Amino acid sequence: MKKIGILFGQENTFPPAFVERVNSKNIDGITAEFVKIDKVVQGEPSGYDVIIDRISQDVPFYRAYLKNAAVSGTAVINNPFWWSADEKFFNNALMTKIGVAVPKTVLLPSNQHPDDTDENSFRNLSFPLDWDSIFDYIGFPAFFKPFAGGGWKNVYRLENKDEFFKAYNETGQLVMMLQEEIQFTDYFRCYCLDRKDVHIMQYDPKQPHHLRYVKNPKPVEKKLLDEMENTVIKINEALGYDFNTVELAIRDGVPYAIDFCNPAPDADIHSVGEENFEWIVEAAANMAIRRAQQHKDGKNNLTWGKFVTQFAANKSLVL
Numbered sequence: 001m002k003k004i005g006i007l008f009g010q011e012n013t014f015p016p017a018f019v020e021r022v023n024s025k026n027i028d029g030i031t032a033e034f035v036k037i038d039k040v041v042q043g044e045p046s047g048y049d050v051i052i053d054r055i056s057q058d059v060p061f062y063r064a065y066l067k068n069a070a071v072s073g074t075a076v077i078n079n080p081f082w083w084s085a086d087e088k089f090f091n092n093a094l095m096t097k098i099g100v101a102v103p104k105t106v107l108l109p110s111n112q113h114p115d116d117t118d119e120n121s122f123r124n125l126s127f128p129l130d131w132d133s134i135f136d137y138i139g140f141p142a143f144f145k146p147f148a149g150g151g152w153k154n155v156y157r158l159e160n161k162d163e164f165f166k167a168y169n170e171t172g173q174l175v176m177m178l179q180e181e182i183q184f185t186d187y188f189r190c191y192c193l194d195r196k197d198v199h200i201m202q203y204d205p206k207q208p209h210h211l212r213y214v215k216n217p218k219p220v221e222k223k224l225l226d227e228m229e230n231t232v233i234k235i236n237e238a239l240g241y242d243f244n245t246v247e248l249a250i251r252d253g254v255p256y257a258i259d260f261c262n263p264a265p266d267a268d269i270h271s272v273g274e275e276n277f278e279w280i281v282e283a284a285a286n287m288a289i290r291r292a293q294q295h296k297d298g299k300n301n302l303t304w305g306k307f308v309t310q311f312a313a314n315k316s317l318v319l
Helices: 014-024 060-071 080-085 088-098 131-138 161-168 222-239 274-294
Strands: 002-007 030-034 050-053 075-077 105-108 142-146 156-158 176-180 186-193 197-202 243-251 254-259
Touching: 002 014, 002 274, 014 030, 014 274, 030 274, 050 060, 050 274, 060 075, 060 080, 075 274, 088 105, 088 176, 088 222, 105 131, 131 161, 131 176, 142 161, 156 161, 186 222, 186 274, 197 222, 197 274, 222 243, 222 254
Parallel strands: 002 030, 002 050, 050 075
Antiparallel strands: 105 176, 142 156, 142 176, 186 197, 186 243, 243 254
């Protein structure tokens, strides 16, 4: 019997719907349930062939549990090793190498020294930084955000240098990045599952959270839809994410990838709406079943992106 588990926290709609959908398909030899953990022993199997991870970004214990499960052969979605390694600034840099448009972005050191460091720890860092060239490159308005953050925490929209330095002085030990604002005509949030199934949703990031998914979307040209789908797949193939959302801002007809590292993306029926919820439940169930059917005991069943399998292996990163 192949067993699929889902590991989750405060979600109340997607996890039970996912389990019910998998089991309702009555696939011979496959079952799904909520993950149950009563002990974690090094190198011991988890008892699951596939685990959908929806919570380890907030719970370090779960992250360690998932890595142990992966070492023992579980196909963990998303790959817990890669998710622990990447961050938004690196992902932006990678996009510049594979032909995906992204906003101009610079990385900045934390405003305050990290614990157990002093000025001698930063002898390789120029002081002051070349602020004028940084501001000339990015321009204003600009966004100022953590280089590895999420959930719109500690995000600032800045109009000028004075606002930047005021915000910078509030960020403490956070490593931040300053990013060009893309003045967009259209904006989309796109689910991507298994690096091939894409669902494009019109989205308005300027609205309150519960109103961001557009209820009556306007028609979109097929050319743009195809370009967005290709962009989304290219991003997820490079990073290796099997469950992700990509946000695309359209400027002068070009999709700019704004936020594309969301490996536990919103899937609550109350925010995404019934139609989008139905799509994500069905697509996630089908993906999990495929991965269970492909599972090989005692093998590495994780997904790795092309950055790791090609570029890091000194091969050309061709996507």
